[in-house]
Amino acid sequence: MKLLVTGAAGFIGSAFVRMLLGRQDGTSVTVLDKLTYAGNLENLEPVRDLAGFAFVRGDIANAEVVNALTADLKPDAIVHFAAESHVDRSILSPGEFFETNLRGTFTLLEAARAYKVPRFVHVSTDEVYGSLDEPLEADENFPLNTSSPYSASKAGSDLLVRSYFLTYGLQTLITRASNNYGPYHFPEKLIPLMINNALEGKELPVYGDGMQVRDWLFVEDHARGIEAVLKSGRAGEIYNIGGNCSLPNLEVVNRIIAATGASPSQIKYVQDRPGHDRRYALDSSKLTRETGWSPQVEFNDGLRITVDWYRNNRGWIDRVRSKEYLKFYDENYTRRGPAGVAA
Ligand code: NAD
Ligand code: DAU
Secondary structure (H helix, E strand, C coil), X not given: CEEEEECCXXXXXXXXXXXXXXXXXXXXXXXXXXXXXXXXXXXXXXXCCCCCEEEEECCCCCHHHHHHHHHHHCCCEEEECCCCCCHXXXXXXXXXXXXXXXXXXXXXXXXXXXXXXXXXXEEEEHHHHCCCXXXXXXXXXXXXXXXXXXXXXXXXXXXXXXHHHHHHCCCEEEEEECEEECCCCCCCCHHHHHHHHHHCCCCEEEECCCCCEEEEEEHHHHHHHHHHHHHHCCCCCEEEECCCCEEEHHHHHHHHHHHHCCCHHHEEEECCCCCCCCECCECCHHHHHHHCCCCCCCHHHHHHHHHHHHHHCHHHHHHHCCHHHHHHHHHHHHCCCECCCCC
C-alpha cells in the first residue's frame, strides 16, 4: 500500500507510521506535516531511514502543495491525522482550528476527489458527541453536541467528509477515538503534563474538582484501530475507537503520583476550563464486531510504559518545551485563578 499520511510528525500519526513501517512489509508512507509546535521530526526518527518513508513539510490548507503532492504520489489512501488538537489552545486562539481542521480537511478532500484517491480515512474524536450523563455511551449514531472550538471544528470536518461520500462517492471512513496516552505525547495534555510535572516536583494543575471522566486509550491500540478501519472498514461508515477505561481525572493524577513517586501535595486545584465537558464514554463494539479489533493494553501497564519513556527521554522533553511552550504555559496556567472561581 502507498499511503499519504497527514500530521504524522505529531503524537498519534507518528505512532501509526512507526507501527506500519516497522514491519517492513512493502508499505510506503509519505508524511505531509506543517511542523507546528506539535510536530516533531524526532517522533519519526525510528523510521526515517527505512525504505518507503518520505517526508514533505507543508500545510494541508495550501491547495497548491496538497494538489501537487497528491497528483505526483497517486496514493492508494490518505490517512488524515493533521489537526490543531488541544482544547485549551482552541479556547485561547480558535482561528488556527478553523484554518487547519476545516479548511485543511476541505483542501485534502478536494485533492482526493480531483485525483481519484481510492480511500480517505479521517481521524476524529469522541469529543464530537459532547458530555454524556451516566450511564450513556455514544455509539456512531449518537447526536453531535460540541462544546469547544476544537470539538466544533472536528465535528464540522466530520460532516464535510461525510458530504464527500454522499455527494461525490469518495470512499471515506471516519474514526472517532477517545483520549490517547503514551510515548511522544506533547506535554500540554493531561497525562504527559502531569507525568513531567510530577517527575520534576512541580505543581499538578487539576481543573475544577477533577471529577471529569475520560476514557483512556493507549496510542498503539489506537494506531491498530485505524489500521483495521483503513484495511477492512466499510466506506461511508464511522467507527468509534475507545479504550474501555473510564477514569476521573483525579484518579489518573493519583496513579501518576504513585507511578512517579511524586507527592500528593503537588496537586493544585485550579480554575476550571470554560465549557468543560464532564464525561465522555464510547461504545466501540461496531469496530470490534466488524474487524475483531479490541484495546490490548491495560491502563496501569500503558501508564508504566509511558512514565518509563519520559524518564528515559529527558532530552526530548527539554527540546519540545521551547519558548512557544513556555508562552502557552504562562497563558494557560500562570494566569489561571484558583478552583471555584468562575472561568
Ligand atoms: P498532535 O497535536 O500531536 O499532532 C498534530 C500534527 O498535525 C502535528 O505534527 C502538526 O505539525 C500537524 N499539523 C497541524 N496543523 C497542520 C497543517 N495545517 N498542515 C499540516 N500539518 C499540520 O495531535 P494528535 O494528538 O496526534 O492527534 C492527531 C489526530 O487525532 C487529530 O486529528 C486529533 O483531532 C485526533 N484525535 C486525538 C486524540 C488524542 O487524545 N490526542 C484522540 C482522538 C482523536
Ligand atoms: O477525547 C479525545 C480528545 O482527548 C482529543 O480529541 C483531543 O485532541 C485531546 O486533546 C483530548 O482532549 P481532552 O480535552 O479530553 O484532553 P486533555 O488532556 O486536554 O484533558 C483531559 C482532562 O484533563 C480534561 O477533563 C481536562 C483535564 N485537565 C487537563 C489539563 C491539560 C486538567 O485537569 N489539567 C490540565 O492541566
